[in-house]
Every structure is written in C-alpha cells, then in structure tokens.
Amino acid sequence: xxxxxxxxxxxxxxxxxxxxxxxxxxxxxxxxxxxxxxxxxxxxxxxxxxxxxxxxxxxxxxxxxxxxxxxxxxxxxxxxxxxxxxxxxxxxxxxxxxxxxxxxxxxxxxxxxxxxxxxxxxxxxxxxxxxxxxxxxxxxxxxxxxxxxxxxxxxxxxxxxxxxxxxxxxxxxxxxxxxxxxxxxxxxxxxxxxxxxxxxxxxxxxxxxxxxxxxxxxxxxxxxxxxxxxxxxxxxxxxxxxxxxxxxxxxxxxxxxxxxxxxxxxxxxxxxxxxxxxxxxxxxxxxxxxxxxxxxxxxxxxxxxxxxxxxxxxxxxxx
Numbered sequence: 001x002x003x004x005x006x007x008x009x010x011x012x013x014x015x016x017x018x019x020x021x022x023x024x025x026x027x028x029x030x031x032x033x034x035x036x037x038x039x040x041x042x043x044x045x046x047x048x049x050x051x052x053x054x055x056x057x058x059x060x061x062x063x064x065x066x067x068x069x070x071x072x073x074x075x076x077x078x079x080x081x082x083x084x085x086x087x088x089x090x091x092x093x094x095x096x097x098x099x100x101x102x103x104x105x106x107x108x109x110x111x112x113x114x115x116x117x118x119x120x121x122x123x124x125x126x127x128x129x130x131x132x133x134x135x136x137x138x139x140x141x142x143x144x145x146x147x148x149x150x151x152x153x154x155x156x157x158x159x160x161x162x163x164x165x166x167x168x169x170x171x172x173x174x175x176x177x178x179x180x181x182x183x184x185x186x187x188x189x190x191x192x193x194x195x196x197x198x199x200x201x202x203x204x205x206x207x208x209x210x211x212x213x214x215x216x217x218x219x220x221x222x223x224x225x226x227x228x229x230x231x232x233x234x235x236x237x238x239x240x241x242x243x244x245x246x247x248x249x250x251x252x253x254x255x256x257x258x259x260x261x262x263x264x265x266x267x268x269x270x271x272x273x274x275x276x277x278x279x280x281x282x283x284x285x286x287x288x289x290x291x292x293x294x295x296x297x298x299x300x301x302x303x304x305x306x307x308x309x310x311x312x313x314x315x316x317x318x319x
Contacts, residue, residue: 024050025083027091029066035100037112039184041069044095051091054080073099073112073184073191099191103205108223109316110192110205119182120318124238126160129176131257131272135285137173148276148283149255150217153240156257157197157315161187199223199316217242217253225313230304232269232290235312236260241271241302242310251276256302258312259287271302 029046036042045065053061056078060067068077076096083089099112115123131152134142142155162168163186164178188195193208198215202223215224221242228239235241237260245252256273269290275283294301299308 025089027051027081027093029079029091029093031094033096033098035102036071036073036097037100037102038116039070039072041067042071042097043067048081050084051081052084054082068095071097073097101192101205106204107226107316108199108201108203108205108210112191113185113193113317114319115182115184115317117319119184122180122182123160123318124236125177125179126164126181127156127238128257128259128272129179130159130172130174131156132259132287133174133176135272135287137175140173141171144282146214147274148251149274150215150220150253152272152274152285153220153255153257154198154214158187158195161185161190161197197224197317217255220255221253221310221313224316226316228312228314230309230311232258232302232312236314239312239314242313243300243308244310245299245308258302 026047026049029044029048032044034042034044043062043065044067048061048066051061053059053066056076058069059077059079060069066079071077074097076094079093079095081091081093099110101110101112103110105111130139133139134152134155139155141159142151146154159172161182163181164174168174185191187197190197193211196208196211196213198212198220199210200212200215200219200223201210225240225242228234228236235258237258239258241256241258243254243256245254254273254276256271259270259272261268261270270287271290271293272285272287274285277283288296290302294303298306300306302309302312
C-alpha cells in the first residue's frame with residue numbers, strides 16, 4: 001500500500017511539473033526581417049522561458065534574448081521552440097537577415113557590399129594573381145570576345161570574388177598561390193545584385209537594375225571606381241591605372257592593373273594589362289615595369305605630369 005501511495009505521489013508530481021512548465025513556456029518573439037550591413041554576431045531581445053530551442057544553425061539562448069553568432073547577409077534563421085515537459089507546447093519563428101539597402105556615402109554601392117580591410121586584402125591577392133596566371137595559362141573562364149583591358153578587370157574581379165574550391169581550381173586553369181576566400185559574400189550570390197557587380201548608372205543606389213555583368217572601360221570608370229591619386233606612392237596593389245587618349249576614337253580609355261612589387265620581384269613596380277585589339281590581331285597580355293612604361297611611350301607613363309594619365313582608381317566596394 002505504501003509503495004502504491006509513493007508511486008501515486010510521484011505521478012502527481014510529474015503531472016504538476018509538466019503543467020507548470022507548460023504554463024511557464026513563453027516565447028515573445030515573432031517572424032522578423034532584420035536589415036544588416038555586415039557579417040557579425042546579432043543579439044535579438046526576447047522573453048524566453050521554460051523552452052528548448054532547435055535551429056538550422058547554432059544559436060544561444062541568453063537571459064534577455066537569443067544570440068545568433070556570425071550572421072551572414074541574406075541568411076534565414078529558423079528557430080523552433082519547445083516546452084520542456086511531456087505535454088508539449090511549441091512555437092516556430094523565422095528571422096531573415098536581409099541585406100541593408102542604405103547607401104550613406106551615395107556612391108551607388110550599398111554599404112552592405114563594402115568589404116572589410118581583411119576581406120579587401122583577400123580580394124586583392126586573388127585579383128592580382130588571377131591576372132598573372134592568365135599570362136602563363138589559358139584563362140578558360142575568360143570569354144574570348146571580352147579580351148581587352150576592361151575585360152581583364154571584369155574577369156579578374158569576378159573570379160576573385162568566387163569560392164576557390166577544388167572544382168574552381170580544376171575549371172579555371174589557375175596556377176598561383178592559394179589564399180583565403182572573401183568571407184562576406186561570394187560571386188555569383190552577392191547580396192542585392194547577384195552576379196551583376198558593375199554599376200552602370202551614376203547616383204545613389206536605388207535598385208539592382210543599376211548594375212550589370214558587363215561595363216565598358218568608361219562606364220566602369222564613371223560608376224564602379226573611385227579616384228585614389230595620381231601618385232603611385234598612394235596606390236595599393238590591385239588598384240587600377242586609367243589612361244585617356246581622346247585622339248583614339250575607337251578605344252580612348254585604357255586600364256592597367258597595378259601589381260606593385262610582389263614578393264618575387266622586389267624593388268620594381270609592375271603593371272599588368274591587356275592591349276586590346278591591335279590591327280588584325282586580338283591583342284595580348286603584357287607585364288611591364290613602371291619605369292619601362294614611360295620609356296616605351298611617355299603618353300603611357302603613370303605619372304602626374306602625363307596629361308593622358310587620369311590616375312589610380314579603386315573599386316567602390318573596397319575600403
């Protein structure tokens with residue numbers, strides 16, 4: 001009889017505990033769209049009591065809410081809350097961290113697309129070496145009909161923003177050092193603009209239609225690049241030297257990638273470019289020293305005194 005009473009008391013206590021946990025179950029959190037500019041930890045304030053949480057990615061329940069570490073742009077986090085007792089109460093919540101469309105500096109590129117200093121260095125490394133690799137190996141991912149000076153810039157920037165996994169290495173015919181990939185986003189899944197990374201309209205950002213997968217040298221200069229300096233001392237590796245020869249009616253603008261003094265070629269500044277069509281020829285890639293550009297033709301000298309030299313420029317998505 002005593003054992004029966006103990007068993008009955010235990011059952012009652014279990015039922016009471018389940019009822020209490022069910023009553024205490026509380027999740028004051030609803031579906032939300034949250035604009036974000038950077039990849040970072042995000043804390044969402046909420047009252048959460050007597051609940052276990054399951055999610056499609058790691059999260060942490062804190063005293064005053066929920067911490068979601070390392071949130072990516074355009075990431076959807078699905079949370080499923082469940083009471084702790086046998087009598088289950090549940091609630092599902094979806095949080096969508098959408099790319100913030102604000103463009104505070106009104107340069108045409110949304111602020112969320114600007115890379116960190118760390119990511120910018122990764123981009124520059126890949127940008128330069130993808131170009132250098134194109135001299136040695138056939139760049140099979142570079143459309144043959146786009147092989148000119150601006151085409152080289154477009155090709156290197158697209159490929160630099162990709163994930164450089166084994167499949168890319170196999171397909172690209174790349175030979176060069178391996179660097180860490182850009183973390184914030186990767187081509188062709190870039191927040192807001194997808195695979196259209198070149199701005200073709202001036203002014204503040206308003207919609208993705210202002211971007212294209214293609215931009216000529218002039219359009220790229222006017223809308224995708226920002227002026228840095230005419231002094232090489234202020235240029236960084238991966239910046240773009242721009243020239244303008246108005247007498248060349250067909251191809252007045254020309255672009256070169258500034259390589260600087262990469263480690264195996266110390267004490268010499270180098271430039272990489274594609275000539276574009278030369279007569280009947282499709283043109284060629286060239287890798288030239290800073291000093292030799294002036295010797296070959298003063299109008300191609302990347303110096304302030306050269307009126308044909310517009311200066312060094314940098315992509316607006318770089319800091």
